[in-house]
Amino acid sequence: xxxxxxxxxxxxxxxxxxxxxxxxxxxxxxxxxxxxxxxxxxxxxxxxxxxxxxxxxxxxxxxxxxxxxxxxxxxxxxxxxxxxxxxxxxxxxxxxxxxxxxxxxxxxxxxxxxxxxxxxxxxxxxxxxxxxxxxxxxxxxxxxxxxxxxxxxxxxxxxxxxxxxxxxxxxxxxxxxxxxxxxxxxxxxxxxxxxxxxxxxxxxxxxxxxxxxxxxxxxxxxxxxxxxxxxxxxxxxxxxxxxxxxxxxxxxxxxxxxxxxxxxxxxxxxxxxxxxxxxxxxxxxxxxxxxxxxxxxxxxxxxxxxxxxxxxxxxxxxxxxxxxxxxxxxxxxxxxxxxxxxxxxxxxxxxxxxxxxxxxxxxxxxxxxxxxxxxxxxxxxxxxxxxxxxxxxxxxx
Amino acid sequence: xxxxxxxxxxxxxxxxxxxxxxxxxxxxxxxxxxxxxxxxxxxxxxxxxxxxxxxxxxxxxxxxxxxxxxxxxxxxxxxxxxxxxxxxxxxxxxxxxxxxxxxxxxxxxxxxxxxxxxxxxxxxxxxxxxxxxxxxxxxxxxxxxxxxxxxxxxxxxxxxxxxxxxxxxxxxxxxxxxxxxxxxxxxxxxxxxxxxxxxxxxxxxxxxxxxxxxxxxxxxxxxxxxxxxxxxxxxxxxxxxxxxxxxxxxx
Numbered sequence: 001x002x003x004x005x006x007x008x009x010x011x012x013x014x015x016x017x018x019x020x021x022x023x024x025x026x027x028x029x030x031x032x033x034x035x036x037x038x039x040x041x042x043x044x045x046x047x048x049x050x051x052x053x054x055x056x057x058x059x060x061x062x063x064x065x066x067x068x069x070x071x072x073x074x075x076x077x078x079x080x081x082x083x084x085x086x087x088x089x090x091x092x093x094x095x096x097x098x099x100x101x102x103x104x105x106x107x108x109x110x111x112x113x114x115x116x117x118x119x120x121x122x123x124x125x126x127x128x129x130x131x132x133x134x135x136x137x138x139x140x141x142x143x144x145x146x147x148x149x150x151x152x153x154x155x156x157x158x159x160x161x162x163x164x165x166x167x168x169x170x171x172x173x174x175x176x177x178x179x180x181x182x183x184x185x186x187x188x189x190x191x192x193x194x195x196x197x198x199x200x201x202x203x204x205x206x207x208x209x210x211x212x213x214x215x216x217x218x219x220x221x222x223x224x225x226x227x228x229x230x231x232x233x234x235x236x237x238x239x240x241x242x243x244x245x246x247x248x249x250x251x252x253x254x255x256x257x258x259x260x261x262x263x264x265x266x267x268x269x270x271x272x273x274x275x276x277x278x279x280x281x282x283x284x285x286x287x288x289x290x291x292x293x294x295x296x297x298x299x300x301x302x303x304x305x306x307x308x309x310x311x312x313x314x315x316x317x318x319x320x321x322x323x324x325x326x327x328x329x330x331x332x333x334x335x336x337x338x339x340x341x342x343x344x345x346x347x348x349x350x351x352x353x354x355x356x357x358x359x360x361x362x363x364x365x366x367x368x369x370x371x372x373x374x375x376x377x378x379x380x381x382x383x384x385x386x387x388x389x390x391x392x393x394x395x396x397x
Numbered sequence: 398x399x400x401x402x403x404x405x406x407x408x409x410x411x412x413x414x415x416x417x418x419x420x421x422x423x424x425x426x427x428x429x430x431x432x433x434x435x436x437x438x439x440x441x442x443x444x445x446x447x448x449x450x451x452x453x454x455x456x457x458x459x460x461x462x463x464x465x466x467x468x469x470x471x472x473x474x475x476x477x478x479x480x481x482x483x484x485x486x487x488x489x490x491x492x493x494x495x496x497x498x499x500x501x502x503x504x505x506x507x508x509x510x511x512x513x514x515x516x517x518x519x520x521x522x523x524x525x526x527x528x529x530x531x532x533x534x535x536x537x538x539x540x541x542x543x544x545x546x547x548x549x550x551x552x553x554x555x556x557x558x559x560x561x562x563x564x565x566x567x568x569x570x571x572x573x574x575x576x577x578x579x580x581x582x583x584x585x586x587x588x589x590x591x592x593x594x595x596x597x598x599x600x601x602x603x604x605x606x607x608x609x610x611x612x613x614x615x616x617x618x619x620x621x622x623x624x625x626x627x628x629x630x631x632x633x634x635x636x637x638x639x640x641x642x643x644x645x646x647x648x
Contacts, residue, residue: 113542113574188551
């Protein structure tokens with residue numbers, strides 16, 4: 001029989017840990033300051049307009065929310081699919097998913113035109129709105145994963161952690177379906193209007209969440225010098241490879257489907273050929289740096305045992321993720337609505353033209369603030385709760 | 398008729414008496430309140446009507462459409478700085494040129510007041526709503542400024558208020574951080590009913606020619622219904638099945 005896994009708080013008082021926390025806290029506070037400025041002055045200080053109504057804050061927020069549900073995967077593999085090898089990381093996986101979701105929701109909330117009306121959003125529901133469902137799905141996710149985490153951590157309750165894990169797993173699938181459907185249900189815009197967006201967001205969540213989890217795992221183990229055997233990283237590396245390839249597959253199918261219908265040729269040529277920044281982001285950042293290069297780093301035989309190649313692959317996946325979400329969210333709005341087919345359209349409200357968007361420092365601050373808030377929550381939780389295993393040695397497999 | 402509580406308790410207790418009294422009071426007073434309420438509503442909202450516009454682009458010059466926009470601005474107190482991408486535009490002048498023939502037209506474009514409005518579907522709080530008479534509006538008290546309605550609207554009809562406002566008009570309360578669009582001059586409709594004329598129509602219509610015709614699409618004898626029956630009208634993005642209340646001729 002296997003020895004029980006030992007967990008312990010991250011025990012470090014190094015200047016490195018506190019320095020990191022301080023930097024994260026300062027950036028998070030800058031995020032609050034950015035949001036406050038936009039709230040007081042109005043959104044005209046942001047780069048967002050009546051044409052590009054969702055901008056950089058939404059790219060950051062959706063990234064975090066999507067990654068949050070994906071970060072729970074490792075826990076699901078252990079609880080739902082009984083893969084014991086992932087069990088030591090299940091607690092961390094759960095706490096990270098909560099932290100990322102809270103960071104993402106904070107951005108979404110602070111970007112609202114009227115953030116002080118959160119109470120209205122919590123008390124007035126239009127159940128035909130996918131947004132309203134998401135409010136329930138997001139808050140429900142936090143509650144369910146917290147309960148799941150407690151059941152995993154409380155020795156006497158551990159037998160309940162399996163059903164809780166199953167509920168959390170199903171919930172997170174529904175949640176990411178909901179996030180993808182925010183865009184998928186927008187039938188008026190050629191750039192969205194696809195049921196494929198929901199499953200694509202699910203596979204994106206697997207990839208983004210795992211990339212963040214691997215990076216934080218390596219960081220936190222290095223903070224108090226715990227043993228991290230390469231076999232554990234190998235397993236995660238393979239998983240990341242499969243997920244990254246799957247995202248690539250979904251992107252290919254999404255664009256092939258759009259390319260098949262003549263009515264979408266304009267939008268497809270905008271993204272794939274003549275969309276300027278969006279075309280560049282698509283081919284060079286999303287596909288090149290975000291998909292193909294990480295796959296090469298993961299699968300190149302001579303790099304199999306290289307921690308650096310894994311870290312690089314994770315960072316590249318995250319860079320690609322931002323490009324992908326930027327293209328979906330901002331690029332999707334930049335392409336003009338086709339209200340008058342067959343006509344050349346001109347108006348004072350930018351009908352018929354590709355809409356421009358230049359993000360302001362305030363929205364960048366808000367976005368980065370959300371990311372650092374999530375990291376801050378995760379790193380503090382690691383310090384006060386026994387979440388991380390004391391060692392991931394070769395024998396513990 | 399006996400109050401309900403007496404039927405169930407042969408020996409009325411104190412609680413039963415109170416219940417009975419409440420029931421009697423409700424029976425006596427409620428119809429009064431009900432009548433008062435419906436009486437008030439009848440003066441403001443005709444739930445049998447479906448208000449709409451028929452815009453004849455053949456009868457509109459570029460100057461006419463400009464006049465529409467200016468009239469709406471004056472009526473509701475909004476303005477657009479040249480080149481601003483953030484200023485609200487309740488109605489805009491759209492210039493169309495047929496790719497095949499080169500034929501040019503100008504038309505005013507505003508909220509199309511859909512029968513099945515996507516903005517209402519997606520609004521998380523229900524702030525975006527459709528009145529019983531078909532007018533699509535935003536409740537400024539419950540709009541949280543998420544802009545999802547702007548993402549969903551196929552007509553780009555909505556604007557988000559990006560900055561602090563001044564000199565607001567009583568008929569069109571607005572608020573920074575919320576979304577707004579054409580109200581079909583709901584304040585005029587609530588005042589004048591079927592005789593109302595929205596500001597844009599007032600600006601271009603002449604006694605002998607109504608380039609923008611306002612009326613009740615549900616009333617088969619209304620001028621708008623008769624003209625639609627005779628000459629037809631185009632619904633923008635008819636493929637989406639939203640059945641807009643604004644129709645165009647000359648497209």
